[in-house]
Amino acid sequence: MQTITDLIEHAGKHITDVDLAPLQKAYDYAAKIYADKTLYYTRRPYISHPLAVSYILTNMQLDLPTLMAGLLHGVLKEPTTSSEQELQELFGKDVATIVCGTSRITNVKFNSAIAYQAENIRKMLLAMSSDIRVLLVKLADRLHDMQSLKHVPTILQKEIARETLDLYAPLASRLGIDWMKRELEDLAFAYLHPEEYADLTTRIKTTMRDRTLYVEEVKKLLYKHLAKYSLTSCRILGRPKHLFSIYRKLIAQDIPLDKVYDKVAFRIIVNDISECYEALGVVHSLWGPVDGRFKDFINKPKANMYQSLHTSVVGPHGEFMEIQIRTKEMDKIAKEGIAAHWAYKEKTAVSKKDARLFKWLKQLVHWLQELKDPKEFLDAVKGELNHAEIYVLTPAGEVKEFPKGSTPLDFAYSIHTEVGNRCTGAKVNDRIVPLKYKLKNGDLLKIITSPSQKPNRGWLSMVKTSRAKTRIRQWLNRDKQESSLVVGHEIVEKELKKHGLSVKRILKAGQFKGILNTLSCNSLNDLIIKLGSGKITAKAFSKALRHENILKDEQPLVDESTIAKDLEPIRKKGGAAPQKSQGIKIDGIDNVLTRISNCCMPVPGDDVMGFITAGRGISIHKVSCPNFQATDPQRRIEIEWGNDTEATHRAQIQIIAGDQKGFLATLSNTITLNNANIVNVTAHTSASKIAVLNMVVEVKDLSHISTLLRKIREIDGVMEARRR
Numbered sequence: 001m002q003t004i005t006d007l008i009e010h011a012g013k014h015i016t017d018v019d020l021a022p023l024q025k026a027y028d029y030a031a032k033i034y035a036d037k038t039l040y041y042t043r044r045p046y047i048s049h050p051l052a053v054s055y056i057l058t059n060m061q062l063d064l065p066t067l068m069a070g071l072l073h074g075v076l077k078e079p080t081t082s083s084e085q086e087l088q089e090l091f092g093k094d095v096a097t098i099v100c101g102t103s104r105i106t107n108v109k110f111n112s113a114i115a116y117q118a119e120n121i122r123k124m125l126l127a128m129s130s131d132i133r134v135l136l137v138k139l140a141d142r143l144h145d146m147q148s149l150k151h152v153p154t155i156l157q158k159e160i161a162r163e164t165l166d167l168y169a170p171l172a173s174r175l176g177i178d179w180m181k182r183e184l185e186d187l188a189f190a191y192l193h194p195e196e197y198a199d200l201t202t203r204i205k206t207t208m209r210d211r212t213l214y215v216e217e218v219k220k221l222l223y224k225h226l227a228k229y230s231l232t233s234c235r236i237l238g239r240p241k242h243l244f245s246i247y248r249k250l251i252a253q254d255i256p257l258d259k260v261y262d263k264v265a266f267r268i269i270v271n272d273i274s275e276c277y278e279a280l281g282v283v284h285s286l287w288g289p290v291d292g293r294f295k296d297f298i299n300k301p302k303a304n305m306y307q308s309l310h311t312s313v314v315g316p317h318g319e320f321m322e323i324q325i326r327t328k329e330m331d332k333i334a335k336e337g338i339a340a341h342w343a344y345k346e347k348t349a350v351s352k353k354d355a356r357l358f359k360w361l362k363q364l365v366h367w368l369q370e371l372k373d374p375k376e377f378l379d380a381v382k383g384e385l386n387h388a389e390i391y392v393l394t395p396a397g398e399v400k401e402f403p404k405g406s407t408p409l410d411f412a413y414s415i416h417t418e419v420g421n422r423c424t425g426a427k428v429n430d431r432i433v434p435l436k437y438k439l440k441n442g443d444l445l446k447i448i449t450s451p452s453q454k455p456n457r458g459w460l461s462m463v464k465t466s467r468a469k470t471r472i473r474q475w476l477n478r479d480k481q482e483s484s485l486v487v488g489h490e491i492v493e494k495e496l497k498k499h500g501l502s503v504k505r506i507l508k509a510g511q512f513k514g515i516l517n518t519l520s521c522n523s524l525n526d527l528i529i530k531l532g533s534g535k536i537t538a539k540a541f542s543k544a545l546r547h548e549n550i551l552k553d554e555q556p557l558v559d560e561s562t563i564a565k566d567l568e569p570i571r572k573k574g575g576a577a578p579q580k581s582q583g584i585k586i587d588g589i590d591n592v593l594t595r596i597s598n599c600c601m602p603v604p605g606d607d608v609m610g611f612i613t614a615g616r617g618i619s620i621h622k623v624s625c626p627n628f629q630a631t632d633p634q635r636r637i638e639i640e641w642g643n644d645t646e647a648t649h650r651a652q653i654q655i656i657a658g659d660q661k662g663f664l665a666t667l668s669n670t671i672t673l674n675n676a677n678i679v680n681v682t683a684h685t686s687a688s689k690i691a692v693l694n695m696v697v698e699v700k701d702l703s704h705i706s707t708l709l710r711k712i713r714e715i716d717g718v719m720e721a722r723r724r
Helices: 004-011 021-033 048-059 064-072 084-091 093-102 113-130 133-147 154-174 178-192 194-206 208-228 243-253 273-286 328-341 352-357 359-368 374-384 408-415 417-421 457-461 466-497 503-508 512-518 524-533 538-547 560-573 663-673 702-713
Strands: 235-240 264-270 309-314 320-327 390-393 399-402 423-428 431-433 445-449 594-596 608-612 618-622 649-658 677-685 690-699 718-723
Touching: 004 021, 004 048, 004 064, 021 048, 021 064, 021 084, 048 064, 048 133, 064 084, 064 093, 064 133, 084 093, 093 133, 133 154, 133 178, 154 178, 178 194, 178 243, 178 328, 194 243, 208 235, 208 264, 208 273, 264 273, 264 328, 273 309, 273 320, 320 328, 399 408, 408 417, 408 423, 408 445, 408 466, 417 423, 417 466, 457 466, 466 524, 466 538, 512 524, 512 538, 524 538, 649 663, 649 702, 663 677, 663 690, 663 702, 690 702, 702 718
Parallel strands: 264 320, 594 618
Antiparallel strands: 235 264, 309 320, 390 399, 423 431, 423 445, 608 618, 649 690, 649 718, 677 690
């Protein structure tokens, strides 16, 4: 167990020109706050925990305010602490800000554990976006918690380990603190999958001797060949990959341990960048590189400023090896991340380099502030922190990171929501590619947009990033809600019109409150949306009106123009004007949001009914349509064709004919002469020279299509012509 004397002595090794007395002062204050408190999982004084946290921060060579914040990071949760103002007066603004940022939410009640966790993480992200030291203290705090987790009840062990693996280890990785990321992952692995951890540990240990000999053999060969090219001052390290990375590979590739060839990673550390590329040439001349496994993070650094050359080769005895080549400075940043170039002196501002480094964090926080649903928020955070495997470039040369399998849509939404919503494709390395194109390392992207483009549900299966998925869902939900509002307005209007009522009259009489309670709705808008989406049927709405004694047979009918006027404010509130109704009327009401179903394509003259779909208005089917027959009767609605004689409607027809020269030209001419229009045609010919054509044509009504089919049957060679 470390003491405050140990801490001050250790800190003095890297903080050489600053008085460290404030560390003792911070310790004394914390010790007083925690005087009667012990760690609930051991009998040790509670002060041992903040002391250990500060010691971890000292190992990271962080500045004095951060070390003091490590000692004080939990004091604001204690009732004996006055306030953030007191901390600021005693220890300065920097320390108070960090301590406040690392404190958990108190005195706030949440309706679920998920809501609590989401709000806690939201607050932490917001705090660390203004001062990254908040996160460094939180990471050190979590690391010590994980190191002490064996004393915690089992149910809490798994909960804390899962949060560590989902949130804190990826955050450490984002900051480039590799050693902490590996330790957090292995500790979490031990508690989340204890049997697999124990088995893998045992099997790794049994091969330790052979692996050690292999490492020495490879190092000897590398030193020998590098020396031939005067690279004699380099340093070569070989270490086994950490357990969790091996376990992840076993799961992802579904292979046994003996098939994981790159269990050992080698690192060559040289003096400068030119030697990095010289060493790479030596490695590739010695062993054959594995296709697609070379990455140049020196020329194009990661967002966290990580730089290195990565290559995989087939080494001695046919074993796969990963080799990283970097300079001493790059190696320092690779291991320590932000801590490798942190300003040590008290009150020294964060450098511009650091500000650029954490631009991603500010963007992440800005985006996440818009997500209100706790589960959606947590899923988005986890998704954003996923391990990036693809590195692509913007036209300006900026490097952007994405998960494997990402598409131009992910890239577009990372720029701006509207760019994503209007994205039609992309130019990758000056070649136009579709939305479903899978991004590759080194791709140079330029997004192509169109003002007429809009998202659709199919996009959700194309994207990998949580940001893109969230933005697409938001657009779809908003579009669905607007459609539901329009349809819901019409249903309300129809039901009230039957009894000579208006929304305005019911609202004036204060009778809508009872209807909302009966139907479990929060507001009139909520009721309208649920009616439009089919969650509440017109029948249920009518029943609620009767339940509240609003419908009375003796009530006089009101003029239709009055109803239209009364409903006008609601139409405007819906935010979307009704679409053209394609000649459809619903109980005499025009301008209902409707769509002709593609399965049966009814035309005027067909017996039809409507079906209220979830958020897409009313779909019109032929009564005989099998799909309509399978729908919920509660969501069906009576409709009739209007009197729009100018409207055209699509219909499907099938023609079977002998395969003869000039037939298509004759068929096309016949359709045109009969005032119809061909929209789409597919055709195939059988081995017996029989042609089958499936066509979509535009006609006016049932009589028009009957005439058209009769004329087609008169064409020489036609065996059959019918509607599908």
